[in-house]
Amino acid sequence: MSRSTNGTFFLNPPVTVKEFQKKFEKIAPPAIAWKGDNVGLQIGRESDIITNILVALDMTMDIAVEAKKKKANLIIVHHPLLFHPLKNITPGSRVGEIVLYLTEQRINLYAAHTNLDSVKWGVNFVLAKMLTVKNLSVLSPLKESLTKVVVFVPLQHVERVAESMHDAGAGTFSKYDTCSFRTEGTGTFRGMRDAQPFLGEVGKLERAQEIRLEMLCETWKINAVLSAMMKAHPYEEVAYDIYPLSNKNTEYGLGAIGDLERPLTEKQFLAMAKKRLGVPAFRFSKGPKTIQRVAVCGGSGSELINDAVNRGADAMITADIKYHTFQEFEGRILLIDAGHYETEHHVLPAVKDSIKKITEKKKSSAKIFMTEHSTNPIHYFL
Numbered sequence: 001m002s003r004s005t006n007g008t009f010f011l012n013p014p015v016t017v018k019e020f021q022k023k024f025e026k027i028a029p030p031a032i033a034w035k036g037d038n039v040g041l042q043i044g045r046e047s048d049i050i051t052n053i054l055v056a057l058d059m060t061m062d063i064a065v066e067a068k069k070k071k072a073n074l075i076i077v078h079h080p081l082l083f084h085p086l087k088n089i090t091p092g093s094r095v096g097e098i099v100l101y102l103t104e105q106r107i108n109l110y111a112a113h114t115n116l117d118s119v120k121w122g123v124n125f126v127l128a129k130m131l132t133v134k135n136l137s138v139l140s141p142l143k144e145s146l147t148k149v150v151v152f153v154p155l156q157h158v159e160r161v162a163e164s165m166h167d168a169g170a171g172t173f174s175k176y177d178t179c180s181f182r183t184e185g186t187g188t189f190r191g192m193r194d195a196q197p198f199l200g201e202v203g204k205l206e207r208a209q210e211i212r213l214e215m216l217c218e219t220w221k222i223n224a225v226l227s228a229m230m231k232a233h234p235y236e237e238v239a240y241d242i243y244p245l246s247n248k249n250t251e252y253g254l255g256a257i258g259d260l261e262r263p264l265t266e267k268q269f270l271a272m273a274k275k276r277l278g279v280p281a282f283r284f285s286k287g288p289k290t291i292q293r294v295a296v297c298g299g300s301g302s303e304l305i306n307d308a309v310n311r312g313a314d315a316m317i318t319a320d321i322k323y324h325t326f327q328e329f330e331g332r333i334l335l336i337d338a339g340h341y342e343t344e345h346h347v348l349p350a351v352k353d354s355i356k357k358i359t360e361k362k363k364s365s366a367k368i369f370m371t372e373h374s375t376n377p378i379h380y381f382l
């Protein structure tokens with residue numbers, strides 16, 4: 001047993017915030033977050049050893065105090081506390097008071113926002129499953145996130161290079177890994193002065209039997225893949241190409257869409273959604289009489305309503321819908337505003353489970369808590 005930086009005890013082996021972050025970001029990559037988002041470690045030190053972890057949707061003073069009580073020096077939230085630039089950090093503002101408390105208590109704060117919205121284990125798929133929606137796919141797949149890597153490798157070295165690239169994450173897509181395409185051909189080169197060619201002699205035109213090895217790679221893995229490729233490749237100068245692809249990445253993206261097992265009437269669907277989401281009421285505008293294809297987007301998903309209509313959804317559940325948006329889509333889709341918190345907080349058990357898997361794998365004794373507080377600022381007066 002050892003003492004951590006904030007005075008609490010932890011059992012070995014210790015896991016640092018940085019180690020945790022590295023593992024967590026494999027399942028919720030920050031690179032898939034919306035470009036204007038602010039995700040990752042917001043307050044704290046990567047070198048701190050984790051005592052316990054508290055999971056919540058929002059960062060409030062109640063959550064900060066709960067973390068201290070539970071001896072948790074890492075809080076994972078969905079909504080970033082630090083989003084807009086701060087002019088000062090004083091107890092006079094909500095954010096300032098929380099920042100001061102966390103730094104004084106040496107509690108780290110980490111935000112997984114639109115990256116948690118965009119993974120298949122995250123906010124939207126959890127919400128859709130709660131509503132018994134099956135055959136799920138991403139409603140708005142991620143764009144500009146796929147790359148093709150092509151490298152020319154001498155015949156005998158192709159397996160080694162391919163294996164290294166696969167280990168770094170290339171050639172994995174959906175339910176398949178170690179995917180590649182190989183074509184054989186002849187490479188030519190002539191080493192000039194000071195060259196140290198792997199094959200042949202300086203100043204002499206050489207021909208080598210090579211494989212054109214190509215793999216799909218998610219853009220955020222490209223540096224790791226290139227460095228693994230270079231390390232495994234025998235040539236002094238490696239010939240390779242990187243092509244950005246226009247293909248959509250259907251593994252990640254916002255919203256989810258799928259089908260109910262059997263069609264429901266509007267009234268049956270509304271009753272089922274109300275019960276399953278545990279909400280006292282919600283706002284909606286009318287759509288088709290029969291509901292089978294359903295789209296969801298936890299939180300503010302108005303921008304995805306067109307995608308839902310284009311993909312044939314009879315109903316969509318999201319939040320923060322404006323009056324004129326209801327008006328625009330009236331009659332085309334059953335549009336339900338079930339509340340921001342109400343459509344997002346269901347993801348917390350999934351976050352807790354994913355973190356637990358990470359700490360258990362690291363044999364850490366850190367406990368993972370889900371907050372006991374509702375951080376919903378909105379109440380209903382019925």
Ligand SMILES: [Zn+2]
Binds near residue numbers: 079298299300340344
């Ligand atoms: Zn949200």
